[in-house]
Amino acid sequence: AKDYVRMMKYADSLYRCKTLKRTSLGRMCTVIKKLNASFGYLEEVRKHLARLPTIDPTTRTLIITGFPNVGKSSLMNNLTSAKVDVQPYPFTTQSLFVGHTIYKYVPWQVIDTPGLLDHPLEQRNTIEMQAVTALAHLNACILYLIDISETCGYFLDQQIALFNSIKPLFKNKPLVVVISKTDLKKWDDLSPESKQKIEDIGKEHNAYVISMSNKNGEGITDLKHKACDIL
Numbered sequence: 001a002k003d004y005v006r007m008m009k010y011a012d013s014l015y016r017c018k019t020l021k022r023t024s025l026g027r028m029c030t031v032i033k034k035l036n037a038s039f040g041y042l043e044e045v046r047k048h049l050a051r052l053p054t055i056d057p058t059t060r061t062l063i064i065t066g067f068p069n070v071g072k073s074s075l076m077n078n079l080t081s082a083k084v085d086v087q088p089y090p091f092t093t094q095s096l097f098v099g100h101t102i103y104k105y106v107p108w109q110v111i112d113t114p115g116l117l118d119h120p121l122e123q124r125n126t127i128e129m130q131a132v133t134a135l136a137h138l139n140a141c142i143l144y145l146i147d148i149s150e151t152c153g154y155f156l157d158q159q160i161a162l163f164n165s166i167k168p169l170f171k172n173k174p175l176v177v178v179i180s181k182t183d184l185k186k187w188d189d190l191s192p193e194s195k196q197k198i199e200d201i202g203k204e205h206n207a208y209v210i211s212m213s214n215k216n217g218e219g220i221t222d223l224k225h226k227a228c229d230i231l
Contacts, residue, residue: 066145068115069152074214076112135169149184175207183213
């Protein structure tokens with residue numbers, strides 16, 4: 001463009017200027033057409049970024065994680081004003097959702113992550129990697145949900161194995177082990193061996209173990225206060 005502007009300065013007639021103008025515009029259009037695929041890709045990236053939630057890394061944060069269908073989205077709705085879709089089947093949540101709440105006059109953000117499965121990092125799909133990224137890179141209190149009723153479709157041992165698999169992601173971060181769906185099965189109804197396994201997690205990682213039910217609201221207030229206090 002600069003070259004053609006320089007040539008137009010020394011053109012000897014109006015016709016010559018118009019010819020140079022048309023030639024320069026033609027060359028510009030040719031260059032843009034060659035970059036059409038790249039521009040299309042950038043537009044798709046822009047649309048994808050626009051759909052991502054706005055996460056403030058400087059705001060105090062709670063991250064909810066665990067196997068699919070253990071009650072993460074229901075807990076999100078109970079802790080915040082968010083209205084996350086809740087369905088009785090796994091993988092309803094396929095991206096990060098951010099809600100907000102107030103505790104002691106301070107705003108908090110709560111992040112609901114997609115469900116994780118217990119397999120190696122390289123085998124995780126893009127949906128699971130969103131949860132992995134949030135756990136690894138955000139300074140937050142982690143709420144790991146364990147469904148002791150096992151109605152989520154995963155046994156208690158599988159849920160504990162997943163915890164042991166992902167615990168390096170939230171090393172040195174405050175942790176609360178949340179016993180969910182106590183309306184379906186009480187903590188006292190667990191076998192002594194199962195109780196010991198969960199309590200061992202708490203002792204090993206200096207974590208609190210709190211029972212709660214999304215259905216009747218039991219324990220949710222205590223969970224919120226404890227999670228916010230330890231961060």
